[in-house]
Amino acid sequence: MNRTPIPDIVVGRLPRYLQALRQMAEAGKTTTSSKELGQWLRISAAQIRKDLSQFGEFGKQGTGYAIPFLIEQLQDILNVNRCWDVAIIGAGNLGHAIVRYQGFANRGFCIACIFDNDPAKIGQRIGDHIVEDIANIENAIQKLGIKIALLTVPASEAQAMAEHLVAVGIKAILNYAPVPLDLPPEVRVQNIDPLIQLQHMTYYLE
């Protein structure tokens, strides 16, 4: 597999292909085509063929893609053929919702622990987890080898907390705080900001 020069925008589409293929598999389908996948995702068939061809030969002219095989290949490429332990930072409403969300485990992610700095929250039970003191995060993260954190602290605390996470070994942050994080370039950051997406849509509304 040639891993060198894949544009990040192509990488970002692969999880969507994987998601659609899994839904097709759950619906009992065993093969698909770039055309069908494209209709499902509102992406052109040519784009899908071009994206996938960067990683290898996954389909056959005329017969399309074998869904279970392509799922396996995409899981390998995306490194989700395993379970990544993740840490939730912040036990507010959003932290609670994430811990209780059932959809992570079968898609490559296990919630390992949740932290807060508020004495009123530390020790609280959320689902199967107990909120831990953020002061203990270094130990916990290093003991479990955790590389991924979901950051759900207030905007005013996000940058300092993100820097702390990087200092204790976190390599990838899913940032729910509505501020961009300024971190070393080798740290992966993805932002979830519903307001950005709402404002994208209002452009088109009357």
Next chain:
Amino acid sequence: MNRTPIPDIVVGRLPRYLQALRQMAEAGKTTTSSKELGQWLRISAAQIRKDLSQFGEFGKQGTGYAIPFLIEQLQDILNVNRCWDVAIIGAGNLGHAIVRYQGFANRGFCIACIFDNDPAKIGQRIGDHIVEDIANIENAIQKLGIKIALLTVPASEAQAMAEHLVAVGIKAILNYAPVPLDLPPEVRVQNIDPLIQLQHMTYYLE
């Protein structure tokens, strides 16, 4: 203002520019440059200049952008110089977290109402809101002229509920369910899926 042919990918970056400018303004800054804005957002200065130039002349060679003016212009372009009423569909953990989130109002969005179909949830108080019966949504949406919904129902219910929302007048859906929605092309859809973004990052992890 020439509204005709702006690529959607450019439109999608404008809310990020607006967010960064507001944060600069809150930090007491009054002018900025495409270079500074680019460093803040990890976008090239050339890209920012090119994006903004599609909407008009907002800066001056050498002196850069006046932040309050550019904020106002971007708010106009994105139609967020007003408050959009939004409806939350689904009063689970995520619906609760969204209703309690304080960050919407000053950025163009007011939570007007929240709906569920679960008799155990209907009538529940969440913050200043009472969960309403989804059976009453048509009345509520049409009375208030609501065009935007945040969809936080389970994946298995998302498509049917989205179709119902469109039938009663919703024009834009922020979809938190981990399934793509198949809706008429004139309906705007943005998806929030933390798993897609996590899988994007694991590609780069060892």
